[in-house]
Amino acid sequence: MNKNKRLNATGGQKAKVVYLLSGLIWCGECGKRMVGSSSTYKTRVTRETRQRYYYLCNNADRTNTCNNKKINKSSIEEYVLGKLQQDIFSDTAMPKLAENLYAYYSNSKKETAGEGDYLKKELAKIDRQIENIVDA
Numbered sequence: 001m002n003k004n005k006r007l008n009a010t011g012g013q014k015a016k017v018v019y020l021l022s023g024l025i026w027c028g029e030c031g032k033r034m035v036g037s038s039s040t041y042k043t044r045v046t047r048e049t050r051q052r053y054y055y056l057c058n059n060a061d062r063t064n065t066c067n068n069k070k071i072n073k074s075s076i077e078e079y080v081l082g083k084l085q086q087d088i089f090s091d092t093a094m095p096k097l098a099e100n101l102y103a104y105y106s107n108s109k110k111e112t113a114g115e116g117d118y119l120k121k122e123l124a125k126i127d128r129q130i131e132n133i134v135d136a
């Protein structure tokens with residue numbers, strides 16, 4: 001976000017806008033996904049052309065069947081990133097997250113171990129077949 005801000009300020013090369021939440025947030029009115037979009041407007045005093053960035057409901061965008069309002073891009077992104085920091089990357093939430101990740105990792109390791117036994121048997125079978133072919 002900071003990189004984009006700097007590029008925009010120089011007015012030179014047009015910065016690529018990243019919509020962090022595109023397709024990850026849903027409309028509270030109709031339940032469709034919300035997507036990132038932008039429009040241009042002129043400033044009131046100097047009449048400069050500027051870009052406005054926002055998220056809007058996919059239904060509102062494509063079929064006009066939803067009246068939910070556009071949400072300012074930076075407002076919603078700052079809110080969501082703040083919630084992530086507070087609820088996931090906080091001192092109280094991190095140990096719980098680590099515990100769950102460890103449990104998940106332990107389970108997947110068991111599956112992999114079982115898979116290893118199966119592959120060893122398959123390899124032994126193939127080795128025997130190769131020996132048979134060589135013998136023949």
Ligand SMILES: [Zn+2]
Binds near residue numbers: 029031032057058
């Ligand atoms: Zn909607």
